[in-house]
Amino acid sequence: MKNSKRRILVISSETVKHVAKLARLKVSDNEVNEYSKQLSRVLEHFESLKAVNTEGVEPLVTPNPASEYRRVDEVVPSKEANTWISHSPDKIGNLVKVPTVVG
Amino acid sequence: MQKIKNHAEELASQIRDGSFKAVDAVESSLDKIQKKNSALNAIISTLNERALDRAQQIDKATTRNGKLFGVPVVVKDNFCVEGSQTTAGSKILKGFVSNYSATVIERLEAQGAVVIAKANMDEFAMGSSNENSAYGAVKNPWNEACVPGGSSGGSAAAVASEMAPIALGTDTGGSIRLPAHYCGVYGLKPTYGRVSRYGIVAFASSLDQAGPMARSVRDLSLAYDSVAGFDHKDSTTYTETAVDTYSKLTSNIKGKRIGVVTSHIENVDQNNKELITKAIDTLKSLGATVVEIDLPYTENSISVYYMIATSEASSNLARYDGIRYGVRAEGATLDELYENSRGLGFGPEVKRRIMLGTYALSSGYYDAYYKKACQVRRLIKNGFQAAFEKCDLIVGPVATSSAFKLTERSQDPLKMYLNDIYTTSINLAGLPALSAPIGIQKDGLPVGLHLIAKAYDEQVLLNVALSLEEALPGFERTAGVRG
Numbered sequence: 001m002k003n004s005k006r007r008i009l010v011i012s013s014e015t016v017k018h019v020a021k022l023a024r025l026k027v028s029d030n031e032v033n034e035y036s037k038q039l040s041r042v043l044e045h046f047e048s049l050k051a052v053n054t055e056g057v058e059p060l061v062t063p064n065p066a067s068e069y070r071r072v073d074e075v076v077p078s079k080e081a082n083t084w085i086s087h088s089p090d091k092i093g094n095l096v097k098v099p100t101v102v103g
Numbered sequence: 104m105q106k107i108k109n110h111a112e113e114l115a116s117q118i119r120d121g122s123f124k125a126v127d128a129v130e131s132s133l134d135k136i137q138k139k140n141s142a143l144n145a146i147i148s149t150l151n152e153r154a155l156d157r158a159q160q161i162d163k164a165t166t167r168n169g170k171l172f173g174v175p176v177v178v179k180d181n182f183c184v185e186g187s188q189t190t191a192g193s194k195i196l197k198g199f200v201s202n203y204s205a206t207v208i209e210r211l212e213a214q215g216a217v218v219i220a221k222a223n224m225d226e227f228a229m230g231s232s233n234e235n236s237a238y239g240a241v242k243n244p245w246n247e248a249c250v251p252g253g254s255s256g257g258s259a260a261a262v263a264s265e266m267a268p269i270a271l272g273t274d275t276g277g278s279i280r281l282p283a284h285y286c287g288v289y290g291l292k293p294t295y296g297r298v299s300r301y302g303i304v305a306f307a308s309s310l311d312q313a314g315p316m317a318r319s320v321r322d323l324s325l326a327y328d329s330v331a332g333f334d335h336k337d338s339t340t341y342t343e344t345a346v347d348t349y350s351k352l353t354s355n356i357k358g359k360r361i362g363v364v365t366s367h368i369e370n371v372d373q374n375n376k377e378l379i380t381k382a383i384d385t386l387k388s389l390g391a392t393v394v395e396i397d398l399p400y401t402e403n404s405i406s407v408y409y410m411i412a413t414s415e416a417s418s419n420l421a422r423y424d425g426i427r428y429g430v431r432a433e434g435a436t437l438d439e440l441y442e443n444s445r446g447l448g449f450g451p452e453v454k455r456r457i458m459l460g461t462y463a464l465s466s467g468y469y470d471a472y473y474k475k476a477c478q479v480r481r482l483i484k485n486g487f488q489a490a491f492e493k494c495d496l497i498v499g500p501v502a503t504s505s506a507f508k509l510t511e512r513s514q515d516p517l518k519m520y521l522n523d524i525y526t527t528s529i530n531l532a533g534l535p536a537l538s539a540p541i542g543i544q545k546d547g548l549p550v551g552l553h554l555i556a557k558a559y560d561e562q563v564l565l566n567v568a569l570s571l572e573e574a575l576p577g578f579e580r581t582a583g584v585r586g
């Protein structure tokens with residue numbers, strides 16, 4: 001906004017690397033530089049929202065009220081376990097293979 | 104083989120009475136895809152065997168009363184169709200075959216529709232130009248040097264090039280309306296909660312909504328009625344079970360109050376402005392009254408949208424970890440496997456949005472970004488509520504121009520995001536909106552008019568779109584139908 005004091009927000013390479021870790025994303029050095037610049041620009045644009053007075057405004061997280069419907073609590077048959085396990089890229093029988101979690 | 108009918112309404116009627124065969128309709132559509140797809144890249148996969156099997160069953164059926172009986176339909180590749188590959192335009196889902204169908208697919212099929220193909224799209228529906236697909240960009244059928252709009256660009260291009268009379272898309276921030284505008288077809292983004300999201304690949308759950316695209320309002324209405332309504336598998340769906348806009352369609356709009364934000368129309372390019380003004384004059388001549396309204400937070404809607412959409416996406420896309428489905432990369436530890444699989448499988452725009460959303464939700468920033476965005480979201484919704492006290496619907500531009508050139512904006516994410524200025528606020532407020540083609544501008548590209556209504560009033564959008572369809576000269580559809 002025109003009258004607000006504009007703070008230049010720079011997302012540093014360290015921040016990008018930290019966020020990538022939180023998001024479980026492997027990013028290359030090139031990507032780190034690129035995201036640092038691009039995300040800073042997007043967040044600078046977001047700074048304009050600071051000029052909007054939201055004091056006492058209740059956050060809106062979903063646009064229309066959900067239905068009152070509640071599903072009946074009864075067991076219904078599902079597909080065989082193998083139907084779901086079959087999607088996994090690495091499996092043994094009905095088990096999904098993963099690297100050692102507890103050493 | 105008889106020539107396939109242009110519209111679903113006519114085609115379904117002829118297949119119902121046996122004067123046209125569903126198998127011929129499906130074969131003709133698949134043939135068109137084969138001929139045109141190398142130029143347009145609108146389709147990721149075709150469902151030949153499944154579609155022909157279903158068409159044969161339809162031709163033999165004794166009960167012949169489906170709304171879309173025997174009609175070939177293309178669906179965006181983020182809808183699960185049992186037994187078919189669902190990629191969501193991403194490398195990370197390569198080879199994933201759905202073992203169940205989305206509710207909307209079951210509903211289409213219950214009305215006799217035949218799903219023939221899965222349409223190309225921006226990866227995980229993240230984009231406004233359809234240049235972010237792992238399967239390559241889609242081309243605009245009116246001018247192959249231009250984008251078709253995104254993220255349902257494949258669906259729009261398929262309908263515009265007559266591969267099928269109807270397609271399904273999804274709209275999180277404009278993804279049905281933008282490509283409808285750029286490709287000269289009708290596109291309806293229903294009220295949030297009107298259409299079940301069960302079995303659709305999630306992007307931003309408080310914004311995502313599926314809807315139809317078609318070449319006529321009557322087809323759009325038939326497709327919408329087929330998929331809308333309560334679904335016990337999606338608790339956000341509105342409890343009204345049956346939706347019937349088709350039987351209530353009327354082009355009589357006498358007395359309708361149409362809200363206009365003059366500055367929005369002033370902002371668009373001259374060619375678009377002329378056609379939008381002409382459409383509004385036409386509505387006046389049909390008996391509607393035009394009232395000036397104010398939507399004070401339009402400028403803020405892009406920031407709010409990108410903060411909320413990326414926050415929700417960063418959470419929704421956590422499920423792609425290389426463990427239960429999708430692409431898996433090597434990793435010595437579980438974390439390394441996650442990081443490598445996600446680094447390998449996601450494209451640049453998806454990574455960028457996950458990063459932005461994760462940042463916004465991370466410790467210390469939540470109140471400043473996500474919470475602030477949700478507060479302004481309420482102000483945006485209140486702004487629409489105030490406007491709808493003065494009018495029955497709002498009309499204006501879908502975007503600031505017609506389709507732009509491929510690669511023209513793809514290097515600048517912010518510039519691309521700003522493109523969504525007129526569409527995102529509708530998703531934030533959960534309203535229904537429609538893009539209706541109103542003409543072709545001087546350079547040969549189509550222009551759409553954006554119609555926005557109160558929650559659950561899709562009927563007024565369809566009625567006003569029908570009045571324009573009847574009053575304005577039809578398109579000479581020479582583009583995209585070569586061969």
